Each structure stands twice: as structure tokens, then as C-alpha cells.
Amino acid sequence: MKMAVSSVKNTALSLYFADFKEITKARLAVSVVFSSIAGYFLGAVEINLVSVLLLAFGGYCMVGASNAYNQVIEKDLDALMNRTRNRPIPSGRMSVAMAMTIAVLLTLLGIVALYFLNPKTAMFGAISIFLYTSVYTPLKTVTPLAVFVGAFPGAIPFMLGWVAATDNFGIEPGTLFMIQFFWQFPHFWALGWMLDDDYKKGGFKMLPTGKKDKGTALQIIMYTIWMMLISIIPVFGFTGRLQLSVVAAGVIFLMGLVMLLFAFRLYEKRDNASARKLMLASVSYITLMQVVYVVDKFI
Incomplete structure (x- = not known):
């Protein structure tokens, strides 16, 4: 009986983790973190492991938050498309409240982590979330110029690493x-x-x-x-x-x-x-x- 209960708990945890990766778009977030770290290496005179870890953690949080907000905003539209209808919110596996909680927590954690590097890095991270969720996402159903707008937050990660390393833009x-x-x-x-x-x-x-x-x-x-x-x-x-x-x-x-x-x-x-x-x-x-x-x- 105990083994069965343990197995159910492990299965539930794995499903929760899978939904977390989906709501934050883990693959995309990791690629963004890679760009940020590359920028850091280019800007740094000396590599500081703590700074790299803060940048990686903060970067993932910022991208994850942006994607979670995006999926909350587009939940009804996601339900209409084949590639997105099985996402956590439209499929019913995750509530809007839970997704928003994740998004807000990741936003706060990300900004704090990046602020420990320097205020400029935190500012650019916050700007990227704002542009992605408040400008790019609503424009996607209005005009093809949304891609132009979305290119701004999308271009921030590579330069963010340099700013994190140098505190200079x-x-x-x-x-x-x-x-x-x-x-x-x-x-x-x-x-x-x-x-x-x-x-x-x-x-x-x-x-x-x-x-x-x-x-x-x-x-x-x-x-x-x-x-x-x-x-x-x-x-x-x-x-x-x-x-x-x-x-x-x-x-x-x-x-x-x-x-x-x-x-x-x-x-x-x-x-x-x-x-x-x-x-x-x-x-x-x-x-x-x-x-x-x-x-x-x-x-």
C-alpha cells in the first residue's frame, strides 16, 4: 500500500513538474539563458560563478514569467489551436490563479536575482517582461507588426549578459x-x-x-x-x-x-x-x- 501511495505521489509530482516546464516554456527559457551567459562571458573581465548562477536563475525566471503571463492572456485562443490546446490552462490541468501565482513569483524572484547583479540588469529584465506581455502579446491578433515589437524583448538576453558583467550599456x-x-x-x-x-x-x-x-x-x-x-x-x-x-x-x-x-x-x-x-x-x-x-x- 505504501509503495502504491508513493508511486502515485511521484507520478503527481512529475506531472506538476511537466506542467511547470510547459507554462514557462523550459526549452525556450534555457536557450535565452544560454544567450545571456554568452553575453556575460563576452563582457566579463573575470568570470564570477555566483554572478553566472544569478544570471541563469534570474534569466529563467524572467522568461518563464513572460510565458506564464502570455498563456494566461491567450488561454482562450490557445484552446483553438492544435499546437497549444494541450497546454496546462486550456486543457484544464492548471487554473488561471495558479498560473498567475507562478508568473508573479517568477517575476519577483527574477528581478531580485538580477538586481543582485546590478540595477541596470534588473531594469532591462523588467522591461522585457512588460514589452512581451503588455505590448507584443495583445498585438499578435491585431497586426503583423507584433513581430517587430516582440523582437525588442527577444533581443534583450544577449546584451543582458554584457550589462550583468559590466554594469554598463x-x-x-x-x-x-x-x-x-x-x-x-x-x-x-x-x-x-x-x-x-x-x-x-x-x-x-x-x-x-x-x-x-x-x-x-x-x-x-x-x-x-x-x-x-x-x-x-x-x-x-x-x-x-x-x-x-x-x-x-x-x-x-x-x-x-x-x-x-x-x-x-x-x-x-x-x-x-x-x-x-x-x-x-x-x-x-x-x-x-x-x-x-x-x-x-x-x-
Whole structure:
């Protein structure tokens, strides 16, 4: 009997943990934390383990809070779409009150953790939550410009790490911000292309032209080119302490060309398979680009 009760408790805990990961979008949160830590390594003169842990914890809390607020706001729309109807709130596994409690607690914990690093880091973290939940989320059903607005909080993590390490906002974190800002357009438009039919069920307007057409594909190409150019700006030596060697810039540019190739294939074929390949290429690009930046600094 005791073993049976213990097994039930373990199952319940695992389900609660699974719902927590879902409400906070754990995979996305971890990727954001990775970007923040990469920015920290680029900005830090000396690596402080406590600071890295505070940044990781605070960063996860801020992203998790944003996603929890988002799922509370969009609970009725999530119930209409195949990819989101099994989320904790629309499926009935989690109440709105519980989701809001999680969101508020994560907000407070995240701001406090980031404040221990420095006030600027906490301020940018709070701004990202506000923009994501109060501006980007409501605009998603109103205008495709929501993606432009959402790119601002989405671009904060890479620069946030630099600010956490230096307590300063200047040309260096501004450059990191711009890299991730422009990267988001091909990434999210590729994702929006793949999920367009499902997004329409919820009334979301995610593609720039509202259609899976050449106009959208052309804009993806243009933003990919901008992303490639901005990613190698530090090689020219006018971005302060943010430096990039010629070899590293060449590697990053080649990675960008691969992503651009997938963007051109989407323009040519205009199908979901091509959009998926571009989306995966974009995820690989942002991760490897940040790794190259960090490795280039320390070798």
C-alpha cells in the first residue's frame, strides 16, 4: 500500500513538474539563458560563478514569467489551436490563479536575482517582461507588426549578459542587441510560415504580408542579409571592447550564407518543408554564432 501511495505521489509530482516546464516554456527559457551567459562571458573581465548562477536563475525566471503571463492572456485562443490546446490552462490541468501565482513569483524572484547583479540588469529584465506581455502579446491578433515589437524583448538576453558583467550599456551590448534583434525576423517568420494555418485559428497575424507568398519570403531574405552584416560588425574595430577576429568573422559569415541559402529556397519553393529547414538553420546559427564569439575572445 505504501509503495502504491508513493508511486502515485511521484507520478503527481512529475506531472506538476511537466506542467511547470510547459507554462514557462523550459526549452525556450534555457536557450535565452544560454544567450545571456554568452553575453556575460563576452563582457566579463573575470568570470564570477555566483554572478553566472544569478544570471541563469534570474534569466529563467524572467522568461518563464513572460510565458506564464502570455498563456494566461491567450488561454482562450490557445484552446483553438492544435499546437497549444494541450497546454496546462486550456486543457484544464492548471487554473488561471495558479498560473498567475507562478508568473508573479517568477517575476519577483527574477528581478531580485538580477538586481543582485546590478540595477541596470534588473531594469532591462523588467522591461522585457512588460514589452512581451503588455505590448507584443495583445498585438499578435491585431497586426503583423507584433513581430517587430516582440523582437525588442527577444533581443534583450544577449546584451543582458554584457550589462550583468559590466554594469554598463554602450556600443558593445547595443551591438549584441542588434544581432539578436535582426535574427528574430527570419526565425519567427519561418516558424510563422510553418504554423500559419494553426495561427489563423487563433486569429494571430504573424507573417509580414499576412500570406505565405513571395513578399514574405523576400522580407525573410532581406532581414537575413542584415543579420549577417551586423553579426560581423565587431571585426572592423569600432565596437569598443567587443572584438571579433577575421577568422571568426569569416566563420560567422559562412554560417550566415548557409542560412541565407535556406531563405532563398523558401522563396523558390514556398512550402512548409523549406520553412522548417530555415527555422532549424536559424536556431543553429544563433547558437553557433554566440559560441564563436565567446571562443574567439578566449583564444
